Amino acid sequence: MHIPLEAGPTPQPREGDMDAEALRHYGHQVVDWIANYIQSVHTRPVLAQVKPGDIQDMLPSHPPSQGEEMDQILADVERVILPGLTQWNSGRFMGYFGVTSAGPGILANMLEGAFNVSRMLWKTAPAATELEQITLDWLRQMLGLPAPLFGMIHHNSAIANVLAAAREFVPGLHIRQQGLAGRKEIPHLRFYASEEAHSSLEKAAILLGLGLESLRKIETDDAYRINVEALDQAIREDLREGWWPFAVVATVGTTSTTSVDPVESIADLCERYGLWLHVDAAYAGVAALMPEKRWLLRGCERADSLSINPHKWLFTPFHCSILYTRRPQALRATFSLTPDYLQSTEGCSGQAINLMDYDASLPHGFPALKLWMTLRYFGYDGLVANIAEHCRLARLFADWVEVSSDWELLFPTHLSVVCFRAHPWAIQSEERLDHLNERVLNRVNASGRCFLSPTRLKGRYTLRLAIGNLRTREEEVRLAWDELHTALRQELGVTPTLWSTLRQGRLRLLSFSDAPAKPNNLLP
Template structure:
């Protein structure tokens, strides 16, 4: 029988060609339109109904990739991609992904790939120290903050001592379990809670102040109200760097309330947490001693290709109790209890070698270079906010925070803001910007006001790219 890959010669030639293509792409990504112009179904229609029986050479597949797939790509690696928290890659991360695919290791157990497990331990210790997080945290890498927040809420539920692991949540006389978060918390908090059996009504959104930060007094009132109604408060989520405005919830006050009320504190620092590799931003961690779990996404602002999200917890035994198998199958049983088997700390059995790309990014660039780029991004956001604030027809909808700026164009009639007209002209501005191909921004709505959101985070971004925002005004 023939081997699947009879020779490495074609592979070697294709690999060289692809590395050249990637290098050229990264060097010239600015020549592409940031946002793809294809319509739904356009890309699908370019492909045959079924794959060929005989197969194709790599050269033909690379040509099809360029002609059929690239036209439908929105270029997240573009230096003028400002629409979302930038999932920006890097040369080091790309090379690591190549090695990850080559090794094809599964890190479910220590023995299935010791290097995978132990490099994850080492890299997460480095990351914790580089970000200025406290000692004594257990870390694990998963795909996204959505999964890590789900795991944290599962641990919070387990910590209540209701024996949910053995007895479940149905057919029992349980009180409603409550999770508290800001009205500006990420949607994954509600999704995770729903998947864990919390009702949508049990995810309590706490109002925010004028800077879009959770009101601690409103949190305390909500907890008291729920207890009086017979509910059982379970967890509170503090967001350090909200999606719309990068606002920072008051963790010291939230944490103090949670400690008095015996609630699990989950800190969502998926975006802004990476900024603390720069020491001047470590004020973000004020009150972090209250946190039971913390999520940070290196794929958001540490130039590590998606996906790479880190969950830290000071209570790994609780996390393990929530997810380790009640009766481990014989083929997964380990005899050395000193080994860390990451399958016991989450849903996944199969685990990619995600630590390799984070290790390579940190080692290749070094903390000084990473700090410098993050400082530049924050500086660009400050400069953009300053330029926008000089204009009478522009209103900043939130204080500039980290690398996020939110604004709208306003129309006044008799010195009063015409809200309907302002939304219409801001929408037109957004469509013109994104339709140009030169820039991609997103939108949000704050206190009912429609605004344009600029989030800077690409490793190749310079001020000239950010200044394109001003060219459309």
């Protein structure tokens, strides 16, 4: 610690907020910094080039006793924070699901921070409540979903809310009032999803006290869609064995492959057995904006609830997950709880909705603002054009894989995610292929030039290239392809000259001379 030789005047505690002139000065500075950051994000390593503990080591272990100047704070954002971030906003980020925090949403987040409201009751933020309703109805119309649908925005997946409402919807359980503990008269509850469903289902089961055993995962077919006959059989088995089935979760656009469950057939089963049907269309749902992809939401009009995440593929900053439902009364019956200090007469009218009555968490800010500004900025035509371009780029990459003798597709590409792996003709062992692809991926990501993520399909280690960022252009996709080739060559220990010769089929490595030939386009 530095100790001055002579003590100066005793610093006075900083009281009150930053004055308007200082806010204006630093606000302009931050906006300029953000614009420069977005403009140059492609020049930064996509994967953070730090080790665990590096960020902590760059910061003091004790909080400041006196206020610090904003110049120093902002300088530390550049010095400490930025190098410790994986650049999700880069066009070279192609892992998980490619996302974009587009300009309108960034500005909306700044405005939301300035307003600092909570749309608990209608009267605590009338504009936030009503704008949310109109914005979600705009999106409903764009997607071709039927009216009426009640919608609200959540920070992230609302599956726990959905399952709680579905559980309360079952006659005679009264979980809201009496709970589950100690009630021997209630059988074990069961809900269903495919083995490709998102892990948020397990977390919801834990959170709601249902337990992981309450989720029964159903096998999938060759296209990684839930097997409806197996689902029907599982429901009948559970009924015979004393379980109480109450819900099914179908997926439109699974995380691993973007496969689409047969929602219409699942809806038939749910109607037959009286089960709540929720459709998780978090990623793929927005693709139904394109007329040729409207089939993605076929049957979803029969679902009790449907989730779509604009923060995945609608260019909106994080914490914008939409829940649509045909049964808002079930959510309200589950979560409505109004203490004396939140009593309000406005919520009794048809138009003045108190959104806190439909959700388990408080508070919510003004999440609709960023979606509203994004929809207005791009318009329907702009949104469709960008989503269509992402699908084109994914198909282009898949074409490169299909014609290569060193790589293979592991699932057809119908949206903006490509599932593939390296498969040199000389390697036939699945174990060796798994290790090779894992090493290739680690090399690519460690370079910082682009970022991809893996999954497993039928046990096979699979690489995923996910396109969804507005800044991902054809040159970024080409760069990823070149990086993958370079990493594969390095893993096989082949020089660039020899690699070129091998790929043209003019030479065989002696160690691989007895390996069988591998066809160019090996599909599952």
